[in-house]
Amino acid sequence: MNHDSKRSITTMKNIISVIVSLLLCLAGSASAQEHFLEIIKAEQNQKSFARGETIPGVVVNEDKDVKVGRKLNVGDLVSVPKDVRVTFESSNKNTIETKNNAEFIVSNINDKGESYYQKFGKIRYGVFHKAIEFFKVSHAKYLAAVEGTVFVINVDLENKEIECTAEQGTFTVTREYKVRAGDKDIEGLKETVIVSDREGKQRTVKYKLGIDEAFQVFKNYDDVLTYFKEHLKKDEKEGNKLNIIAAKNNIGRTMLELAKYDEAIKIFESLIKEASILKNEEWIATASNNLGSAWEAKGIYDKAIEFYQKALSIDEKIFGKDHSKIAIRYNNLGLAWGSKGKYDKAIEYYQKALKIFIKYLGENHPNTKTVKKNIEEVKKKMNRD
Numbered sequence: 572m573n574h575d576s577k578r579s580i581t582t583m584k585n586i587i588s589v590i591v592s593l594l595l596c597l598a599g600s601a602s603a604q605e606h607f608l609e610i611i612k613a614e615q616n617q618k619s620f621a622r623g624e625t626i627p628g629v630v631v632n633e634d635k636d637v638k639v640g641r642k643l644n645v646g647d648l649v650s651v652p653k654d655v656r657v658t659f660e661s662s663n664k665n666t667i668e669t670k671n672n673a674e675f676i677v678s679n680i681n682d683k684g685e686s687y688y689q690k691f692g693k694i695r696y697g698v699f700h701k702a703i704e705f706f707k708v709s710h711a712k713y714l715a716a717v718e719g720t721v722f723v724i725n726v727d728l729e730n731k732e733i734e735c736t737a738e739q740g741t742f743t744v745t746r747e748y749k750v751r752a753g754d755k756d757i758e759g760l761k762e763t764v765i766v767s768d769r770e771g772k773q774r775t776v777k778y779k780l781g782i783d784e785a786f787q788v789f790k791n792y793d794d795v796l797t798y799f800k801e802h803l804k805k806d807e808k809e810g811n812k813l814n815i816i817a818a819k820n821n822i823g824r825t826m827l828e829l830a831k832y833d834e835a836i837k838i839f840e841s842l843i844k845e846a847s848i849l850k851n852e853e854w855i856a857t858a859s860n861n862l863g864s865a866w867e868a869k870g871i872y873d874k875a876i877e878f879y880q881k882a883l884s885i886d887e888k889i890f891g892k893d894h895s896k897i898a899i900r901y902n903n904l905g906l907a908w909g910s911k912g913k914y915d916k917a918i919e920y921y922q923k924a925l926k927i928f929i930k931y932l933g934e935n936h937p938n939t940k941t942v943k944k945n946i947e948e949v950k951k952k953m954n955r956d
Contacts, residue, residue, distance in 0.1 A: 605662065606680040607642040612658035628652035643677050646893045650674045661685055665706065666697040679891030686890045688931060693725040705889055711780065717742030731780040741767035743813065744776055750787040752795045759824045759861065761817040795825050816845055816854055820861065827865060835865040856885040860903065867907050875907045898927035902942055914953045921946045
C-alpha cells in the first residue's frame, strides 16, 4: 500500500471519528433537554412578563436572573415570592402554578412520570398526561400520588399545617406517622386517604405538621396490634386494597418492635407480592425496605442490604436520585454496611444521605441530626478497630 493510500485511510478515520464525536455530543445535548420544567408564564400585580424577561424575586438555586422561558432541570430548587404568580409546564405537558410564597424542588421528570418536593407555600398541580405512570408530590412524611387530575397542596409552615384539595378527579394522600406503646415509639406506619371531587367523597384533607402531632398513645404493644388488626378487618370488608396493604404494613412494623422478626418477614414478603399484583411501585419499595429492616434485626446483613438496595432502585426511578426518600434508603444502607463492619462503605452512604437531608430538610431536622450521629459513631468504631 502506498503512502498516499495510507494517508487517505488515516484522514478518513479521523473524519469518521470527528463525526461520531459530534453525533454523541448532539445526542447528549438532546438527552439533557429531553425532560424539563419550563417557566411559561409569570405575573406580578396584574402585570405579565414576556418571554425572556426577568421575573422579580424568583430564584432558581442561587440564580436570581430567572426569565420566562427558562427550562429547569432535575434537582433545581425554585423559590417564588408572595406577590408573584408563576406557571410552569413540564416536558410531559403537566402544569404547576404557584399561588403564593412557595418553594419546591424538581425531584424527577421522565417519560414515566414526575416527582416534586414541596417545601412550603400553596401550589396547584395539573396532571393532564394520561400515559404517565406516576405523579407524586412530597412534603416531609406526606405524599400525594395522582394520575389525571388537578389538585392543590398548601404547606403552611406558620400554622404548621398541610392541606390537600382535589379540584378535579381523584388522588391519594399517604402520611407516615408513629404511635407510642408504653414508653416506646413504633415508626414507619402508613395511612392512605382517597381525596376526590366526586359527590360524597372527601374533597380536602388537612393534617398538622410535625413529628409529635401524629402520636396515638397505647398502653402496650398488644393494644397496638389489636387496633391495627381491627383496621385490617374494616379495610378488607370495604375492599380498599391500598388501605389493606397499609394496615398489614402497620402490623408488620409492630411485629418488628416486638422482635417477632420471622412473622414480620412473612408479612413484608406477602406485601411485596400484593403490591406487585397492583403494580404499585411505591409500596413494593416500602415493603422491601421494611423487609430489609427485619433481616437486619435478625443479623442477616447481606439480605438486609439486598432489600434496602431493591427499595433504593425502585425509589430512584420514581423520585430521582435527589429526594429525601432516597436519603432514607441511603441511611439504611449505611446502617447495614456498618453492622457488617464495612465502615468505609457505611460512611459513603451516610454522606450521601446527609447531603440530601440538608438540602431538603435543613441542618436542624431530626433526620439530619440522626445521620450526623451515625457518621460519628462509625468513625469512633473505625478508630477503636
